[in-house]
Amino acid sequence: MESRHLRYALALAEHQHFGRAAASLGIAQPPLSTQIAAIEREVGERLFDRTPRGVFPTAAGTAFLARARLALSEMTAAAIEAGRAARGETGQLRMGFIGSALLDPLPGVLGRFRVARPDVRLDLREMNSLDGTAALAAGELDVAVGRGAPRGAGVDGLVTVPIGADHLVAVVGTAHPFSGYAEIRLRQLTAEQLIMSAPAQEPAVAARLRDLFGADAAALDAATISRDVHTIIGLAACGVGVGLGPARMRLVTRKDIWFCDIAPHVRLPDLQLSFRAADDSPVLAAFLDVVRANCAEVGSRLDDVLARREARSIKQ
Structure with a gap:
């Protein structure tokens, strides 16, 4: 049984007349009569009483039509949901x-x-x-x-x-000697307690820093390791040391921290x-x-x- 068959039955129940139902569906009356009879044979029950006053659903027809409405509603909803999924809306x-x-x-x-x-x-x-x-x-x-x-x-x-794209910056608490400086030199960091992400968290950054520090890489080995940039900033604000991280850290606004550029400019991996x-x-x-x-x-x-x-x- 196809969805059009359900629509035929619902149209007939609404108009209570084969001619008017056929007109609403845009088909001739004989094909509609044939299709309704075929539906009744498939269901195995008489769904409509044909009387001189009109065509009316039987008890079986009433039950059938209730399910038909639900089925058509679900089919419509399924088509709508399929379209939304295909458009990436769900x-x-x-x-x-x-x-x-x-x-x-x-x-x-x-x-x-x-x-x-x-x-x-x-x-x-x-x-x-x-x-x-x-x-x-x-x-x-x-x-x-x-x-x-x-x-x-x-x-x-x-x-x-x-x-x-990003580059390396330093962040310190406002009581740190670097506070107020727009820029510090990379070599100035070698004598500082550094705060940085774990190498496993940012392996590309860790490798870049190790190359830059070279013989002074011991400062990296002694660094305080943090989980994320917010922890780096927080520890720097506490005076624990000098935090190192991407320039996008500047988007964090706090009154107790200061950001410094690092010279030479250190481009980080994108x-x-x-x-x-x-x-x-x-x-x-x-x-x-x-x-x-x-x-x-x-x-x-x-x-x-x-x-x-x-x-x-x-x-x-």
């Missing part, structure tokens, strides 16, 4: 990210995505770059935001684009957004559209990726 986006990305650009990106796709459920997990890459390659995430190029098994199947090349999820496509509109650093590479995805979708 579903789930699983994202892993490093903590510093919450300073910028994730607040703007996620905020705009929530407005554009309010019915998409966000599964957000803070994790270091290596763990994020591993989870993405294993299919446990849809998107990963980390620092530096992804490393490890499965990276060949990922697409990675930069979403934020923030990178990665996703699986074979992932054709409409939700992911919708998220990438928001990223492209809000992160100038993605450049033409993401444009090319999204254009290829759109072309593939049209062909399908």
Whole structure:
């Protein structure tokens, strides 16, 4: 039995006349009579009484029509939900990210995505770059935001684009001798108690710092290790030492801290957004559209990726 058969029965119940029901459906009366009779044979019960006063549902017909209305309503809802899912308006986006990305650009990106796709459920997990890459390659995430190029098994199947450049800055409490200085020299840090993220949290940054410190890398080995940039800032405010982190830490406004640039300028590995090349999820496509509109650093590479995805979708 097809959905049109249900509509035929409902139209007949509404108009109580074969001719009027047929006209409302845009078909001739004989085919409608034939179809109603076929429905009754399939159901095995008489669904309508044909009387001189009109056509009326029997008890069996009343029960059938109630279910028919529900079935048609569910079919309509199913078609609507299918369309919304195909447009990326429903579903789930699983994202892993490093903590510093919450300073910028994730607040703007996620905020705009929530407005554009309010019915998409966000599964957000803070994790270091290596763990994020591993989870993405294993299919446990849809998107990963980390620092530096992804490393490890499965990276060949990922697409990675930069979403934020950054450089190294120092943060100190306002009572520290560096407070008030716009810039300090890198060599001045070798005699300080440093505060930094664990190498496992930011391996690309740790490797960059070790190269820069060279023979003075002992200062890094003695550093106070923190979990995220907010802890680095908090410990610096307490006078524990000099915090090192990305320049986006400046977005944290506190009266008890001071940020200093470091000379020579130390470029950090870019923030990178990665996703699986074979992932054709409409939700992911919708998220990438928001990223492209809000992160100038993605450049033409993401444009090319999204254009290829759109072309593939049209062909399908």
